[in-house]
Structure formats: structure tokens, C-alpha cells
Amino acid sequence: MMEALTTMAYRQLKRFIRARSRVLGMVINPLIWLVFFGLGWSRVFDNPMAKMIFGGVDYLTFLAPGIFAMTVFNMSFIAGVSVIWDKQFGFLKEVLVAPASRKGSILGRIIGDSLVTLAQGAIILVLTYPLAESLKLSGFLPALGVGFLLSMAFSGFGVSLALKMESMEGFQMVMMVLMLPLTFLSGAIYPIDTMPGWMKALAYINPLTYAVDGARHFLVGASVAKFSLGVDLGVLTVLAALLVGLAMTEFERATIG
Amino acid sequence: MSEAIVVENLVKKYGDFEAVKGVSFKVKQGEIFAFLGPNGAGKTTTVHVLTTLLRPTAGRAVVAGHDVVEEPMEVRKRIGIVFQDPSLDRELTAWENMYIHGRIYGLKGNELREKMERLLKFVELWEFKDKPVKTFSGGMQRRLEIARSLLHEPEVLFLDEPTIGLDPQTRAHIWDYIRAMKEEHNMTIFLTTHYMDEAEMLADRIAIIDHGKIIAEGTAEELKKLVGNDVIYLKLEAPEELKCLQGEFIRGCKVLPDGRVALEVENAAEALPGLFELANERGIRILEVTYHRPTLNDVFLHLTGREIRDESPENPMASFVRMRMRRR
Numbered sequence: 036m037m038e039a040l041t042t043m044a045y046r047q048l049k050r051f052i053r054a055r056s057r058v059l060g061m062v063i064n065p066l067i068w069l070v071f072f073g074l075g076w077s078r079v080f081d082n083p084m085a086k087m088i089f090g091g092v093d094y095l096t097f098l099a100p101g102i103f104a105m106t107v108f109n110m111s112f113i114a115g116v117s118v119i120w121d122k123q124f125g126f127l128k129e130v131l132v133a134p135a136s137r138k139g140s141i142l143g144r145i146i147g148d149s150l151v152t153l154a155q156g157a158i159i160l161v162l163t164y165p166l167a168e169s170l171k172l173s174g175f176l177p178a179l180g181v182g183f184l185l186s187m188a189f190s191g192f193g194v195s196l197a198l199k200m201e202s203m204e205g206f207q208m209v210m211m212v213l214m215l216p217l218t219f220l221s222g223a224i225y226p227i228d229t230m231p232g233w234m235k236a237l238a239y240i241n242p243l244t245y246a247v248d249g250a251r252h253f254l255v256g257a258s259v260a261k262f263s264l265g266v267d268l269g270v271l272t273v274l275a276a277l278l279v280g281l282a283m284t285e286f287e288r289a290t291i292g
Numbered sequence: 293m294s295e296a297i298v299v300e301n302l303v304k305k306y307g308d309f310e311a312v313k314g315v316s317f318k319v320k321q322g323e324i325f326a327f328l329g330p331n332g333a334g335k336t337t338t339v340h341v342l343t344t345l346l347r348p349t350a351g352r353a354v355v356a357g358h359d360v361v362e363e364p365m366e367v368r369k370r371i372g373i374v375f376q377d378p379s380l381d382r383e384l385t386a387w388e389n390m391y392i393h394g395r396i397y398g399l400k401g402n403e404l405r406e407k408m409e410r411l412l413k414f415v416e417l418w419e420f421k422d423k424p425v426k427t428f429s430g431g432m433q434r435r436l437e438i439a440r441s442l443l444h445e446p447e448v449l450f451l452d453e454p455t456i457g458l459d460p461q462t463r464a465h466i467w468d469y470i471r472a473m474k475e476e477h478n479m480t481i482f483l484t485t486h487y488m489d490e491a492e493m494l495a496d497r498i499a500i501i502d503h504g505k506i507i508a509e510g511t512a513e514e515l516k517k518l519v520g521n522d523v524i525y526l527k528l529e530a531p532e533e534l535k536c537l538q539g540e541f542i543r544g545c546k547v548l549p550d551g552r553v554a555l556e557v558e559n560a561a562e563a564l565p566g567l568f569e570l571a572n573e574r575g576i577r578i579l580e581v582t583y584h585r586p587t588l589n590d591v592f593l594h595l596t597g598r599e600i601r602d603e604s605p606e607n608p609m610a611s612f613v614r615m616r617m618r619r620r
């Protein structure tokens with residue numbers, strides 16, 4: 036179990052190192068959000084009335100944990116789903132035919148992917164600090180911890196999904212249907228409290244909400260957060276355990292063709 | 293245990309389609325056994341069942357002493373496989389691919405490094421060990437896959453079309469490796485191929501498979517006997533009535549319309565010296581000799597009425613199409 040786990044984590048990290056500029060370049064997209072969306076609106080919201088809506092902080096400070104969580108969510112999901120490439124390029128067979136623990140292999144892969152995702156998340160955070168005036172430096176590492184839970188959950192989800200899919204076709208659909216709405220419904224960009232009732236309901240069942248909120252606890256402070264830290268971390272932990280468990284069960288059962 | 297593989301009435305269905313229709317065979321330890329058959333015959337499906345990647349629909353298969361359904365882990369520990377389609381991590385280097393394989397098979401430290409070095413040298417990839425696999429030619433990738441499959445010293449090795457789409461030199465190279473593996477490690481090798489020469493050159497025994505069924509099995513010699521005898525064609529300087537030579541090894545004789553004589557013998561290569569003696573005794577001069585031995589293609593043709601070879605390395609277009617499919 037341990038052997039398979041560490042080996043597959045090693046593989047994901049090696050692949051990352053080989054393609055680091057491309058992988059790290061993927062943070063361009065969230066960076067565009069942060070700069071063009073965040074900086075753009077921050078002037079509009081630069082008044083006491085707006086600050087109140089955003090929990091008493093400037094808009095960029097409000098937005099930054101949201102963009103961080105969005106980055107981790109997107110990147111980890113893409114990483115998980117990339118199991119489909121192992122299917123297409125055949126490496127999956129090499130893993131499935133090995134006398135190693137399959138649960139260990141896939142868990143190792145998910146951990147490896149999550150570490151890579153954290154590198155991407157860390158870059159976004161580092162670039163955010165100069166823009167958002169009141170982000171707490173001390174929140175950096177704990178926020179990465181929240182990111183790790185979120186990343187485990189969505190890499191696991193991506194893996195389960197990819198094992199069910201035959202090709203990348205249809206995947207684009209899933210991305211479109213899932214990613215943007217989940218981001219909008221997470222309180223990352225505007226507060227949940229001012230949403231219409233039906234949207235609020237969706238936001239409550241959106242796991243990303245709790246990651247955004249957890250990151251806000253650490254990076255900004257409890258005053259801007261909606262839920263207690265215990266709720267945020269509890270939801271994320273349970274979710275990660277469930278989705279990683281699902282991926283492990285699915286992988287155990289996987290056959291080829 | 294002298295049987296490395298025992299298969300009884302193996303059936304594999306994909307939905308309603310029966311890809312393998314009840315095959316039975318045994319492979320002895322230390323033997324090279326070839327599955328020879330055209331595209332879609334069910335070779336890969338059989339290999340995937342024997343290597344625990346697909347569950348059989350019916351029947352039983354025991355590999356290296358363990359049932360593939362009951363004890364897949366025990367089977368996996370004892371087998372190695374080179375898949376028909378590529379299965380390397382193309383982003384990683386040859387060394388990293390080998391290392392990952394070794395680790396998930398429980399090897400480590402110096403032992404692993406030494407084995408990796410020996411095998412990478414064996415397949416002549418040592419100097420490319422730090423290059424990413426995506427920069428490798430098809431033949432180099434195949435050699436790396438072979439080295440990788442040997443790393444954990446399997447008892448039974450499965451090679452699914454090991455030389456498909458490769459050029460003649462590379463094929464010959466890979467044949468050398470396969471022979472060396474059998475000789476040095478007394479490894480049991482289960483090979484699939486649709487190249488007759490490959491089956492003939494490498495295999496101790498051959499099963500011809502078509503449409504999911506084994507239609508003939510035996511050594512290459514035994515299979516060829518199914519078609520008939522060897523035929524020797526002679527151009528002689530002799531009176532017409534003497535042309536049909538008599539001898540105990542001659543099974544039949546016919547004078548062809550072009551004047552040549554066709555002699556049926558059991559084994560042309562062995563019969564020729566006797567034939568020269570016979571002609572000498574009778575004072576007959578032999579002007580020209582050719583002979584035809586039945587090929588495995590004749591065997592396949594004889595059994596199915598079709599040719600086995602829809603492609604061959606001499607047909608570059610077909611190989612090209614095939615390689616593109618491999619890289620899909």
C-alpha cells in the first residue's frame with residue numbers, strides 16, 4: 036500500500052517538474068480574474084457602503100480567498116480528470132496489471148496531484164498579497180491547508196468521473212456546466228447573504244462555499260466569514276474523505292476496455 | 293508444476309459479441325507458445341483475461357499456478373506483460389518509467405538500480421535513459437517496454453504483438469531478446485502475433501486462432517503437415533519414361549505440362565541428398581531444383597480459405613496505418 040502510494044505520488048510530482056512552466060502557467064487564468072475583474076471592481080466598491088457589504092474590507096481582500104479557492108478547485112479537478120489521458124496513452128494498464136494495492140496507487144496519485152495544485156494555489160496567493168491590502172500573512176499556511184482538503188476532494192471526484200468516461204469528448208461540457216456556476220455560487224465573488232433565496236440555497240450545498248469561507252477565516256478574519264471555522268473544515272474533511280474513498284473504490288474495480 | 297498456463301473453455305463476451313469462443317490450451321514451463329491469428333481473432337482479449345485485466349465470461353484460466361479470477365494478485369506477482377498498445381508514461385524518461393515499475397513491484401535500493409542498469413543495457417537504451425520517452429522511436433519504446441516487463445523477473449511473460457509496426461532490423465533485434473530471455477531465464481513466454489515468420493522463428497508451439505476459436509495447434513512442422521507434403525520441382529535431362537523417379541522417400545510424382553517433375557516428399561531438405569544419389573545411379577542429370585514447403589500461411593489458407601496476412605512489414609502503408617492506430 037505505502038509503496039504504491041509513494042510511487043504514484045512521486046510520478047505526479049515528476050510529471051509536474053517536467054512540465055512545471057506549463058502547469059504553473061495555468062494560474063494565468065485566475066490571475067486575470069484577480070487583476071482585471073478584482074482591480075477593476077475595487078475602484079467601484081471603494082466606498083463605505085460597499086465595504087460594509089463585503090464584511091468591512093476592500094473588495095480585493097474579499098475576493099482574494101475566493102480566487103485562491105477557485106484556483107485550487109479548477110486545477111485539482113483538471114488534474115483528477117487527467118486520469119483519462121493515462122487511459123488513452125495506456126499507462127493505466129501498467130498500473131492495473133501491477134501486484135500493488137490499487138487503493139494505494141490512486142490515493143498516491145490524488146495526494147501527488149494535490150501537492151501540485153497547492154503549488155499553483157501558493158503562487159496565486161503570493162501574487163495576491165501586494166494587491167490586497169489587508170490579507171494576513173499568517174493565514175498563508177493554514178489557507179494552503181484548506182486548499183489541500185479541497186484539492187483532495189476534487190482530484191478524487193475528477194478521478195471517479197474520468198474512470199467512467201470513454202474520452203475527453205463530453206468533458207468540455209462537464210467543465211462548463213460545473214466550474215463557472217460553482218464558482219459564482221460559492222460566495223467567492225459576491226457575498227452569499229445578498230443572493231436571491233434560490234441561489235443562496237444552492238450556495239449552501241456547494242462544497243466550494245466552505246473552502247472559500249475557510250480560506251477567508253485564515254486570510255482575512257472571522258468577521259468576514261459566514262460559517263464557523265469548525266463547520267468549514269468539517270464539511271471539507273467529510274467531503275474529501277467521501278470523494279477520495281469513492282475514487283479508491285472505483286479504481287479498485289476498474290478494468291480496461 | 294510443469295504447466296505454466298492452463299486454459300479451459302475460456303469464453304469472453306463484450307456485450308452480446310463473443311470475442312473468445314471457448315478456447316483451451318496448455319503452455320509448459322519454459323516454453324514459447326504463440327497465438328497466431330489475423331486481426332480481431334481474439335488474441336488481445338485472451339491475453340487480457342490471462343493477465344487479470346478482464347474477467348472471463350466463462351471457463352477457467354490458471355497462470356503460474358494461480359486462478360486468474362480467484363487469485364488475481366498472486367497471478368499479477370508472477371507475470372510480466374508487454375501490451376499491444378503503448379503503455380509508457382511518455383512525459384517521463386526511460387529511467388523514471390523503469391524506476392516506477394520497479395517500485396510498484398516492490399523492488400528498491402541498489403538491487404533495483406542494478407537490475408535497471410542491466411536491463412537498459414540489455415535492450416541497448418542505456419545511453420538514452422535520461423531522455424523523455426516521447427522523444428523515442430516506436431522501436432525504442434518497444435524495447436523499453438520489454439526491459440520494463442522483465443524488471444521484476446516474471447515467471448510467465450506475455451508479449452502481445454511485440455514487433456507490430458516495427459522495421460525488419462528492429463524486429464530481428466527483438467526476436468534476439470526474446471530468445472535470450474528464454475535461454476537465460478527459462479522463462480515461459482506467451483506470444484501473440486499475426487506474423488507467420490515471427491511465430492515460426494520463435495515459438496516451440498503455435499495455436500492458430502481465428503474468430504475466437506483455436507483451429508489448429510502444434511509445432512510449426514506439425515501444422516504444416518496438415519496441408520500436405522513438401523514438393524520438389526526438378527528439371528531433368530532424361531528420357532520421358534524415366535522422369536518419374538521411384539524411391540522409398542518419394543510419396544508421389546507428377547510430370548508437369550512444362551516438362552518439370554513435381555515430387556512429393558515428407559521433408560524436402562532431407563530428401564534432396566537422396567534424390568541426387570538416386571539420379572546419379574540412374575544416370576539422370578539434374579538441371580534445376582526448387583522446392584516448396586507449406587508455410588503457415590498455406591496452413592491458414594487450408595483451414596479457413598483466407599490469407600492470414602492482411603499486412604506485413606514489407607507493406608509499409610499497412611504498417612503505417614497500424615502505427616497511427618497504435619498512437620491514437
Ligand SMILES: Nc1ncnc2c1ncn2[C@@H]1O[C@H](COP(=O)(O)OP(=O)(O)OP(=O)(O)O)[C@@H](O)[C@H]1O
Nearest residue numbers: 292306311329330331332333334335336337338486
Ligand atoms: N472493448 C471491446 N468492446 C467490444 N468489442 C471488442 C472490445 N475489444 C475487442 N473487441 C472485439 O473483439 C474481437 C477480438 O478483439 P481482439 O482485440 O482480442 O483481437 P486481436 O486478435 O488482438 O486482434 P488484433 O490483431 O487487431 O490486435 C474483435 O472483433 C474486436 O472488435
Ligand SMILES: [Mg+2]
Nearest residue numbers: 335336337376
Ligand atoms: Mg490484439
